[in-house]
Amino acid sequence: MKNNWEPKIVAFLCHWCSYAGADLAGISRIQYPPNIRVIRVPCSGAVNPLYILKALREGADGVLVSGCHPGDCHYLSGNYFARRKFFILHELLQWVGIEKDRVQFSWVSASEGQKFSQVVEETVEKVKKLGPAKKLVKEFTFHV
């Protein structure tokens, strides 16, 4: 059972860079693990820290957030604001004892199909090492 376990990873990709990077990886037929579920967002700055917590609560084993390289943001500075938020969240999660590799961040540009596949491989590998997420995952669901 445990050997067959594959992590589920939610990937928030910014529309202008990382999503296009993933697209490039696709059209260039670059292989990467199929563990990620992509959610396209307008900008990494639009990723509310609550999205990340929510993904973990809903049962994701890992979260990847990826945006444009600093200086390359389509909205000029969205990723700089994002970097501050993510830094705080990342430190806080570690401090309450949640494994630091559960939530990972990367900058991938639209021309970096190869880098995108490497980032996903690395992310999946690190999450696999941690095993299934238990902390923060909701215990049961209410149907309303």
Add this chain to the structure above:
Amino acid sequence: MFEKEIRRKSEELLETKTVDMVIGYTSGSLPFQARPVLISSPEDTEQLVWNHFSSPNLARYLLPYRDSSKKIALLAKGCDARAVMVLIQEKQFPRERVHIIGLPCPGMISKTKLEKELGEIKEEDFSFEKDTFLWQGKKWEIFPFLEDTCSRCRYPNPPLYDELIGEKRELWGSSSTDYLEKINGQSEEERWQFWEEELSRCIRCYACRNACPLCYCKECFAESDLPRWVSGVPTLSDNLFFHLGRSMHLAGRCVECGACERACPEEIKIGLLPLKVEMIIKDNFSFEAGLSLEEDAPLLTYRETDPGEFIK
């Protein structure tokens, strides 16, 4: 302490119509307690008290008057004044409508700690002096009886005031980082165990949020239906979500008044989470909330040199 001066000043402010209302403290319904009181006629100023139990953050009580035209005088300890500063900066209250009576804080005493150490106690047996008190003919140091949140106080003196009653005081010597260091030094598993134990006690009464002077959203994310971030059931994961989310919302805004922690009926060390966030911000973005009216909040600005090693 300075009760007489406070009463006289409030009376004067109300009589001269400098302000329409004074927000201060009066005796609580139980001993060793003070509760907030709103006073609008000069003769009621007799009710005002100021002692080691005047702990609620009064900045919280400004918010209902945001859209009125009342001018309000507020008794402010260091943390209250910092909270008012954040409110002014966030345009939740205009500076010209608040008259801050600054009170250097003598340190708030925890009733629980008194009872634990001294057993059965009566209010009339105590006489408080500066940093000490007399009880049963013996002199006791105040420091061990302070609320945790107050013993780690970094700003007992109000950074912003229209007038100051009393003398500025020194720090207690134990710093806020002492509390965090204890946890910082632990392994990931130990930290998780600590927070698991603390937060599984949370009953999600939201007393922490309601006591917080800076949690003023009309609809809290914890109670929002669309999107429904978190269920109202106090399971560990939902509690953790709520407190982490709240800490993130307070990032760069928390003034470490500890009102949340003192309000907690389960005595969860809930003030440590926003405090940790404040320390992360202080160390990395060199910003502290509620000390300046000009400086931008840390999440509303950025530097190109911000730490980025954690990003691949």
